[in-house]
Amino acid sequence: MKINNEPIKWERADDDYVISCYRELHQIPETGLFLPRTKAYIVKKLQEMGLTPVYYEGHSSVSAKICGRDESRVILLRADMDGLEMAEETGLPYASANGNMHSCGHDAHMAMLLGAARILMRYRQRMKGCVRLLFQAGEEEPGGAVLLLGQGILEGPVEAVFGQHAGNLAGLPKGNIGVKSGPVMAAKDSFSITIHGKGCHGAMPEQGIDPVVTAAQIILALQTLISRERRGTEPAVLTVGSVHGGAADNIISDSVVMRGALRTTDSKFRAYMEERIVTICTKTAEAMRAGCDIHYSRGYPVLENNPACTTFFREQAQRFWGKEQVSELEGAILASDDMACYLEQCPGVYWFYQTIEPESPYGNHHPGFVTDETLLMKGAAFLAHLSMEWFLKKEDGNCLQK
Numbered sequence: 001m002k003i004n005n006e007p008i009k010w011e012r013a014d015d016d017y018v019i020s021c022y023r024e025l026h027q028i029p030e031t032g033l034f035l036p037r038t039k040a041y042i043v044k045k046l047q048e049m050g051l052t053p054v055y056y057e058g059h060s061s062v063s064a065k066i067c068g069r070d071e072s073r074v075i076l077l078r079a080d081m082d083g084l085e086m087a088e089e090t091g092l093p094y095a096s097a098n099g100n101m102h103s104c105g106h107d108a109h110m111a112m113l114l115g116a117a118r119i120l121m122r123y124r125q126r127m128k129g130c131v132r133l134l135f136q137a138g139e140e141e142p143g144g145a146v147l148l149l150g151q152g153i154l155e156g157p158v159e160a161v162f163g164q165h166a167g168n169l170a171g172l173p174k175g176n177i178g179v180k181s182g183p184v185m186a187a188k189d190s191f192s193i194t195i196h197g198k199g200c201h202g203a204m205p206e207q208g209i210d211p212v213v214t215a216a217q218i219i220l221a222l223q224t225l226i227s228r229e230r231r232g233t234e235p236a237v238l239t240v241g242s243v244h245g246g247a248a249d250n251i252i253s254d255s256v257v258m259r260g261a262l263r264t265t266d267s268k269f270r271a272y273m274e275e276r277i278v279t280i281c282t283k284t285a286e287a288m289r290a291g292c293d294i295h296y297s298r299g300y301p302v303l304e305n306n307p308a309c310t311t312f313f314r315e316q317a318q319r320f321w322g323k324e325q326v327s328e329l330e331g332a333i334l335a336s337d338d339m340a341c342y343l344e345q346c347p348g349v350y351w352f353y354q355t356i357e358p359e360s361p362y363g364n365h366h367p368g369f370v371t372d373e374t375l376l377m378k379g380a381a382f383l384a385h386l387s388m389e390w391f392l393k394k395e396d397g398n399c400l401q402k
Contacts, residue, residue: 008123008385015377017118021045022111022373026092029083029100029107033059033138033147038081038110042135045114049121051133056151059144060137063153066120068127068391074156075390076132076346077116077383078163078339079109080139089367103369105166108355108376110135112164115380120387128391132158138338143300145341154346160309161348162386163339164379166371167364172327172354175375177317177382179351180329181310183265185303186235188336189274189296192259193218193281195245196291199254211256212245214288219243219258221280225273236264237334238273265302265332274298303332303340306347313349316389320382353379 028037039060043053051064060081065074088101096102117133134153138144154161170178195215200208219240230236238260245256262277264270278294285292305313317326329352339350355371362368 018115073129116383119384145338
């Protein structure tokens with residue numbers, strides 16, 4: 001890795017630092033928007049580097065800025081902070097014990113960003129711009145990105161946003177990174193459907209209106225939206241994951257509540273599906289003599305990488321990692337991430353870093369998920385490399401438009 005033909009180096013102490021950060025963060029997972037212990041840890045590490053943390057009202061996100069010779073240019077590096085509400089089953093000596101777990105790699109993301117900051121501070125006099133470090137709360141929902149956008153996180157203005165996801169989301173060879181232009185992760189919307197019937201004795205169904213049968217008809221009809229109204233080569237999935245109704249086998253209940261989610265990488269199809277879900281639910285319920293209330297909630301948008309920024313990223317990744325370690329993603333994955341909210345407003349790139357064996361049965365969101373900590377320092381150094389090279393290679397501004 002070279003800047004101005006001089007290599008940027010990292011030492012064993014940098015490796016030890018990143019691994020220490022990873023292990024310490026792994027032990028204190030917190031969920032949602034309010035992460036007091038995680039925030040305090042990040043603040044302490046930033047202050048130890050001589051950086052000034054910036055705080056945000058209503059959540060535990062923290063940012064800081066490292067400036068080089070030109071303070072008029074800014075890019076943003078983002079790491080998410082929150083864990084998941086699940087008991088850890090890794091058996092690691094530094095396993096969490098508070099009922100939560102970093103089972104999606106966010107501890108690794110924070111550790112790598114802290115490692116990148118350490119390198120950037122060392123070489124900031126060579127940097128022709130400023131790097132805003134963002135540690136974001138609430139990625140797993142309700143979505144800290146939307147709050148931060150409303151609080152001016154992209155003001156500056158920010159030229160580009162970069163972020164990565166560790167783990168096994170893309171099934172790459174271990175140690176590889178994967179990227180593609182265009183849609184990378186799906187939009188996710190949620191819906192809740194309440195079927196209103198008429199309760200009666202199970203032996204006399206003609207006296208009632210059965211919401212369970214109505215719900216079954218709706219579930220089957222919804223599945224045809226993907227199989228019959230979507231091109232088979234374009235990814236989308238509709239799941240009804242929760243159905244609640246009735247309490248006894250001899251009573252027809254008066255209502256059923258269902259909850260589901262839609263994931264798609266096509267914004268037009270997303271809007272079409274919202275309309276069709278409402279139509280199918282209301283018309284099917286009407287045909288069954290039942291009533292129907294629908295609450296449809298739009299979640300994270302489609303995560304799309306800017307084409308010009310992706311070209312720049314791919315060139316730098318191949319320089320840093322070697323061509324054999326940079327994989328071209330075959331398509332988008334149907335998981336979601338609120339990194340999409342930043343990329344909807346600012347050019348940038350989101351990539352996957354394979355930090356476990358692709359054959360491992362313990363992938364992201366599994367209680368046995370374990371990141372290979374020996375890979376983290378290189379991921380941190382790449383963040384620093386990418387930042388430095390952006391300001392050298394993009395002085396012409398040809399990647400500043402979506």
